[in-house]
Amino acid sequence: MREQERMSEKNSPATAGNSRRSILTWFSGAALAGSAAISALANFIFMKPRATYGQPSRYSIGRPDDFPSGTRVSLDQRRVCVVREGSKLAVISTICTHLGCTVGVSDTGFACPCHGSRYDQDGNVVGGPAPKSLAWYQISLAPNGELEVDTNAQVEQGTYYNL
Amino acid sequence: MSAPTVPEKVPATAEKAGFVVALAALPRNMWDSLFRNPLPDSDLGASRTSFTNFFLHIHPVKVHRNSIRPLYTLGLGVMSFVTFVILTVTGVLLMFYYVPSTTQAYDRMLDLRGSVAFGTVLRNLHRWSAHAMVAIVFLHMCRVFLTGSYKRPREFNWIVGCILLLLTLFASFTGYLLPWDQLAFWAITVGTSIAAYAPVIGKKIQFLLLGDQAVGQEALLRFYVLHVVVLPMLITLMVAIHFWRIRKDGGLSRPAEADGMPDGKPLRVEIVPNSSKGGTFGLMGFVRGPFTKVGNVPDNTVYAWPNLFVAELFVFVVTVAVLLVVSLLFNAPLEEPVNVLHPPNPAKAPWYFLGLQELVSYSAFWGGVGIPGAEVLLLMLVPYIDRKVSGVGKWFSRERFLANTLFVTFALLNVIFIIIGTFFRGPNWSFVSPF
Numbered sequence A: 001m002r003e004q005e006r007m008s009e010k011n012s013p014a015t016a017g018n019s020r021r022s023i024l025t026w027f028s029g030a031a032l033a034g035s036a037a038i039s040a041l042a043n044f045i046f047m048k049p050r051a052t053y054g055q056p057s058r059y060s061i062g063r064p065d066d067f068p069s070g071t072r073v074s075l076d077q078r079r080v081c082v083v084r085e086g087s088k089l090a091v092i093s094t095i096c097t098h099l100g101c102t103v104g105v106s107d108t109g110f111a112c113p114c115h116g117s118r119y120d121q122d123g124n125v126v127g128g129p130a131p132k133s134l135a136w137y138q139i140s141l142a143p144n145g146e147l148e149v150d151t152n153a154q155v156e157q158g159t160y161y162n163l
Numbered sequence B: 001m002s003a004p005t006v007p008e009k010v011p012a013t014a015e016k017a018g019f020v021v022a023l024a025a026l027p028r029n030m031w032d033s034l035f036r037n038p039l040p041d042s043d044l045g046a047s048r049t050s051f052t053n054f055f056l057h058i059h060p061v062k063v064h065r066n067s068i069r070p071l072y073t074l075g076l077g078v079m080s081f082v083t084f085v086i087l088t089v090t091g092v093l094l095m096f097y098y099v100p101s102t103t104q105a106y107d108r109m110l111d112l113r114g115s116v117a118f119g120t121v122l123r124n125l126h127r128w129s130a131h132a133m134v135a136i137v138f139l140h141m142c143r144v145f146l147t148g149s150y151k152r153p154r155e156f157n158w159i160v161g162c163i164l165l166l167l168t169l170f171a172s173f174t175g176y177l178l179p180w181d182q183l184a185f186w187a188i189t190v191g192t193s194i195a196a197y198a199p200v201i202g203k204k205i206q207f208l209l210l211g212d213q214a215v216g217q218e219a220l221l222r223f224y225v226l227h228v229v230v231l232p233m234l235i236t237l238m239v240a241i242h243f244w245r246i247r248k249d250g251g252l253s254r255p256a257e258a259d260g261m262p263d264g265k266p267l268r269v270e271i272v273p274n275s276s277k278g279g280t281f282g283l284m285g286f287v288r289g290p291f292t293k294v295g296n297v298p299d300n301t302v303y304a305w306p307n308l309f310v311a312e313l314f315v316f317v318v319t320v321a322v323l324l325v326v327s328l329l330f331n332a333p334l335e336e337p338v339n340v341l342h343p344p345n346p347a348k349a350p351w352y353f354l355g356l357q358e359l360v361s362y363s364a365f366w367g368g369v370g371i372p373g374a375e376v377l378l379l380m381l382v383p384y385i386d387r388k389v390s391g392v393g394k395w396f397s398r399e400r401f402l403a404n405t406l407f408v409t410f411a412l413l414n415v416i417f418i419i420i421g422t423f424f425r426g427p428n429w430s431f432v433s434p435f
Helices: A002-047 B019-034 B043-052 B076-095 B105-114 B119-146 B155-175 B182-195 B202-210 B217-248 B304-329 B351-360 B364-385 B398-423
Strands: A058-062 A072-075 A080-085 A088-093 A104-106 A109-111 A125-127 A136-141 A147-155 B062-064 B301-303
Touching: A072 A104, A088 A147, B043 B301, B043 B304, B062 B304, B076 B119, B076 B217, B076 B304, B105 B119, B119 B155, B119 B304, B119 B351, B119 B398, B155 B217, B155 B351, B155 B364, B182 B202, B182 B217, B182 B351, B182 B364, B202 B217, B301 B304, B351 B364, B351 B398
Parallel strands: none
Antiparallel strands: A058 A147, A072 A080, A080 A088, A088 A136, A104 A109, A136 A147, B062 B301
């Protein structure tokens, strides 16, 4: 017993130093880890742009009269296809659902040049690797009489806008 | 008679020497302080030269005889590094004339061809070296696997190598958006769409990479920064760790009998703490055989200078020469400027991604994320799954027949998919015969 006490007494300055050092180590380590986590998150937020400079998601495509009945026309800049049958109007995306190439518009449907996906006239997949049908976008009539497309709002396939 | 005479063998900068004498001896003294050792003509000189030179210090003074066998390493590791050096040098030079802007990038490509001195050959060298680096890094990985060199204690260096392969692929991926031609635009459109198929975070990764919903100015700027700063720095760091680890893991792998005792058993033994003494080590527990090695066991090492350095210099010169000749003979492709409206048909990625593109044509998720992800994971876990230490240091060792066969099968499958994607796919990705 006495031997042990003597030993601990002899070691006490070192023990005090050790506990101080271990507190410092824990404190610095925690501070460093916390800073690392916060800066990782901050970097992530920084890299995610708040405003993008690309195409707006809502845009006008013109007046209904610009698209007579039977129209099936691809608006290349907007990457959509405007279809009109009588008074029914639809705007179908021409972005391939597979890997984002622009599909070509033909009378029988759509065909993708990149990996050979094929769609029918309504955008249903009829061949190739595409996992789902082409998107249909919501159309509305703006007060100035022009048709407005919202690419953030998809409508169910076959949901036509009635003029 | 008045000029003081300098005694022989004393440096001219000795304290008492005059200014004029110091001036006269200045070139010589500067030279001697720059190169502290003359070209070595003895073993002592050889070790001093390696030891005191910053650049030569990358290698130990003596290396194992097996490490410089050309047919063992095929020089593939050094070759990978040489291509990286060429890419860094040509890349920095190209940066002087390149602008990462959608309106200027393509014109700058044309300027490189038309008005920049050596512009064409620099771009060719950069492009072909990038192709070469991908191929050589892959072959280097094959060498390491087929000689069983990923085994203990080299497991972690194998992982560093796998990371370097991924970084190499990512560097080339970010690089080929920069010319802003049709191949660039559509390959990146397809490539980043593949990333979007990753579960949960896929769409977010794609958005972060592109900085927008589609490939455009933001994507070009981001890829440029990744390509010229972030990835080269990461590669440099990983290469440094890779090289450091080679030395700390005992040099290049070699068969156990290559540095054994005369009885054929390995010199190094497991270090097991002596538990009866509470985890203390006896010095004699570290090593087998006589305490003094020199003269008592066979010495299988040679001096790094000149044996290893000359071999590496040779690989360097041959690699540069071949790439230079290729760059003088063949021009790097440059397609039409970007036309967002009309993807080329078929839209093909560079050859090393065509295997992926072929897989993707069956299923975007499995071809683009599932199978490649599983392959990478499996590749990195290999040293922790295959724990047997037999058959290390020999090409196609019999003891490693199963592992080697599996690896070769996987490698060949990837190559076959690349060949199908390159030669057998035509418009709309339909099957065509190249013959």
